[in-house]
Amino acid sequence: MSDLPVTSILPDLANALATRGMAVLQAPPGAGKTTVVPLDLLARGLVTGRMIMLEPRRLAARAAAERMAETLGERVGQTVGYRIRGEAKISSATRIEVVTEGILTRMIQSDPELAGTGLVIFDEFHERSLNADLGLALCLEVRGALREDLKLLVMSATLDAAPVAALMGGAPVVTSEGRAFPVDTRWLPRPPDPSMRLEAVVADAVKAALAETEGGMLVFLPGEAEIRRVEAMLAGLPGVAVRPLFGAMDFTAQRAALAPVEGRKVVLATSIAETSLTLPDIRVVVDSGRARRARFDPNSGMSRLVTERVTRAEAEQRRGRAGRVWPGVCYRLWTKGEEGGLAPFPPAEIEVADLAGLALELALWGGADLPFLTPPPAGPLAEARSLLMGLGALDERGHITAHGRTLAGLPLHPRLAHMLAVAGPEAATLAALLAERDPLRGAPPDLTLRMQAVARPGPEADRGVIERIRAEARRLAAAARSIEGAPPRPSLPHEGEGRRAMERGGTADPGASLPPRGGGTERGGDAAGYSLAEMAALAYPDRIGLRRKGEAPRWVLSGGKGAAMAPGLPLSGARLIVATDLGGDARETTIRQAVAISEAEVRRLHGDRIRWVEVCEWSRREGRVLARRQERLGALVLDDRPWDAPPEAVARAALDGVRLLGLPWTPAARRLRARARLARGADWPGVEDADLLASAEDWLLPHLTGIRTEADLRGFDLLPALQAHLGWDRLAEMDRLVPGHFETPLGRKIPIDYEGEVPSIEVRLQEMFGVTVHPAVGQDRMPLRITLLSPAQRPVQVTTDLPRFWATSYADVRKDMRGAYPRHPWPEDPTQAEPTLRAKPRGT
Structure with a gap:
């Protein structure tokens, strides 16, 4: 030492x-x-x-x-x-x-x-x-x-x-500075052929490294599947002992990877060999550049293993393995130019993992305000707590229940612990199967095939996985029996066991009573236990799937997500399923493993969660209000009937249609809004679309009675509702400040156009004779833009300062117009002339 x-x-x-x-x-x-x-x-x-x-x-x-x-x-x-x-x-x-x-x-x-x-x-x-x-x-x-x-x-x-x-x-x-021998790092001269599988690239690199180097070799691969394939590719190399090393192996096989051998040894390992193990005689490292991590998707509420590029820190750890006992060589199966694109460090597991277990431990302890180096992210933690509430492990306030304390004491994910605690030892094999990797990779996604393989494995089954499942099932069955045989213990208050024990200076009581078999649902004295589908539905109450309409095998899950599988598979026609393994797109995920379940089983198991719900909503697909009375389990609709909804519910659904399609503006309503923009005081409501939609429940909802379709909305007159929203006092103020019309000296009312950049009117030039103050509107007295027209209703001048026009440009206009329109008056001083629309009689 x-x-x-x-x-x-x-x-x-x-x-x-x-x-x-x-x-x-x-x-x-x-x-x-x-x-x-x-x-x-x-x-x-x-x-x-x-x-x-x-x-x-x-x-x-x-x-x-x-x-x-x-x-x-x-x-x-x-x-x-x-x-x-x-x-x-x-x-x-x-x-x-x-x-x-x-x-x-x-x-x-x-x-x-x-x-x-x-x-x-x-x-x-x-x-x-x-x-x-x-x-x-x-x-x-x-x-x-x-x-x-x-x-x-x-x-x-x-x-x-x-x-x-x-x-x-x-x-x-x-x-401690440590001790390390120099390591010669060798990169690929160019990226590997994309048509080659990773395993083939690694196997070729191992063979080349064996020819160029001496001593033991450590090869890093993402997981067991890749290790087994590379092992097969390297089988039969003379004088070379190939040893796999991954976490799921039995300890005897793991010892073989650590023990010295005659000749050269090639250890094919996952990231398990990066830092925490001492492997003697390793002088060469081959790094595939890949690592497998569990990633949690808060949109789907699921964790899945993903294969990612290593980080720079991981690559350096792997490289260092070649220089522990002698100078070594590290082969990196990427180019030197790609190195800069690697992330510096891997994420902390708390940032990317399923947090259901953590949420349960925090509830058991009595609080989430622990001193974490990296606090758990809020979204996944909220998803985890929602799941625990659905399993009965937390109450509606988020405090741990007696059942939750029992789940925390079982060495399983809370889903599987709930299934085992409720269904008993008979669920042990399924719990072990669902916690282990698939023993029938590539087989159809029917869970019953996996259970049959555990009982009677065929040649297509992975025997190592089967043996691990069986061993774990025996252990879990014993744990379940100990729960069933334990005397009931009193439930403690909702405060966390650990924290309360610290406060009273004692130790925590890990005991807990269980809910009745079936999660509290009466099973009518059925002593036959639970079916495979029922046990799966205990663990995955949010993944009970109801088949959508149509030919494609697509389901909506009780948790609200969509799921699909390839057509033509044994389960593709099932009306109801329980999905136990999902992957792919979060919006409509792929079903990788599931079991069919009957409606009777669903009702027997989760009958206390099934509710009749009256639904009146706007259908985007049909463009209308749909009113239905539905029997629901989460997002699943088990029964659906028409419902004569009250007018208020129909109006609210129509309002959702307005929010989706936009406000049905008419020309008159647009003019009113444009006037309101100019007259608006400090206490006036906003009149932009976002403001109006935000408050639509207050001002628009009472006017939507009888609106049921998109056509009804298109024909809806928005003006009365908008006038009521502004109120009569504001309308009167608006008429004073921003009138809808301009009254000419002849008493004629000309509509003011408020839709352009500035308010404007068009009027005959002779009708404005005698006007010496330019008309203006709004709180800030904005000048109207006046388009002065010839007797033939053609524009001759545009002005926002009529007195200035009379004093300057009018003389030129008069010179041009007198010849074109000799029967119309063109006085030298228009400010003193009488306004008129009349022409002189012919011959005068």
Whole structure:
């Protein structure tokens, strides 16, 4: 151990923890922090009680515990042990316990004091797993409110330590420079042929690297499927042992990837091998440049695995694997020019993952105001809480229920935990199947085929996946039986268990009572259990699908989204389905896995949620008001009948049509609006379309009685409604300031055009004789634009200053017009002449 780089900073780290109680350790991969630091702190006697070290992966947790136990010359389970999902090796003598998979969260929720624990270590925190973020937030709150003596240590390979240290109240940062040998980085000279699959590109690169280099090789691929395909392509290479490495493998197979071999070894790994594992003898890295992450889509309420380009930080981590023990070589399967387009860091899991589990833990704890390094995004968190309310885990105020406390204690997504808690052990196989990857990839999307494959796997089934499903099903069945056999415990108040326990200085009671089988729905004494479809509908109440009209296999889901599948599949004709796996476009997603369900089963299971709803709405498709009485389950319409809606409901639906189609302006209404724009005072309502539509419920709705179709709207006279909206006092004020007509000296009323840039009129020149003040309108007395017409009604002059026209341009107009219109008066001084429309008699 003494030759590992981290040993040089151990005294500083121990001093920081002894004096401040918290610290952040920065140490690059291979520095020895995972296995050296806990043992050193134990040897110094710095920690009273046990240490808990959180690892983001099960393989890393096992490997770290085994390595530390080996260093002590002991078996795992003595001084050093581990506890992961479904497996624990600890004893009363255990002082260092390596945990993962949310184990730390369960420990804190059950015992907020963390009695007997002196130090919590967060290893590989740079991976920013959701469990690590939540665990650190909980520990900080526990330390601040209940356990001032609880020591906290965050260890990271690449993370910027400053924000974490600040979150921890200015904790000291200790840095180990580490040790790394030079790595020769080689890029592709040009992008790969787009027609080649990723696996073929990787296999070719591995063969080339084997010919050019020496030593063990680590190949990074996105997931198991790609690993298996590359493994097949490399099979039979002389003197080369190909070893896959991914999280879902059994531990024996994982050990084989870590163990030395005769000849050369090629390890095909996912991102699991980036930082948290020590692989001996690796001198060459081949990086496919791809990583697989879970992404949550708040529009669809679903998470799905997506394959993305690696970030620069991930690429550097992978590259560093080649230089841990000797100088190495890294082959990057992209061009050097593409490197600048890589994102700098991967997102924190809390930013992109499904937050249903987190929302449940926060409700159980009693609040969401925990000190997170990255706060959970509001949209996905709201979606998660909505789902939990639908499952009965939260009440209408968002507080955890007794059923929710039970779900939090099950090692499953809340959907599947709800199904298992309600349906019992019979749902264990389906829960394990839905939590695992598809054992029948490429098969039709019928869930019954998967259940049959678990029971009797055929040649097309993935045997490794089937075995994992069976093992997990046995474990979940035992968990369900323990729930059924547990004596009822009193439900606690809605306040969070953990936070309330801290306030009263005690420990949390994780027990909870369950709702009746069927989620509270009476099943008529049916003791036969639940069908496959009913169990799926328990887990996915928002994904019960009702087939749309038409030939295409398309469904509307109870949660409101659309879904479709390819035609001609066994389920494509089903009227009702439960979709258990969806992907693709959020507006109309693709059904990748589903099961048919009968209406009787839907009613039996979710009858308490089915409601008769009277709907009167504007149909965009039909361009009219539709009034129906519908029996609904969420967005599903199970029964639909005509409804004689009251006039007010019809008018409201017509108003929605107005909002969709726009206000039905008539010429008279437009003129009134134009006048209102000029006369508008401080207390006048807005008359632009946006203003009028925003307040339409107040002024327009009473006038829409009897409007049912788009044709009715087109024929609707908007003027009376707009006049009523302005009010008679304002109309009178408008008539005074912005009259609808201009009265000439002869008493003739000429309409004022307010639709142009400025108000304007057209009038015969002789009719304006004697006018010495230019007419104006509006609050600001805007001059009218007057188009003066000849006796033949043709424009001869446009003016906004009539006195100036009389004094200047009129003389030229008079000279031109006298010859053309000799029978009409053209006085030298028009300001003193009488207005007239008459012509001189002929011959005079």
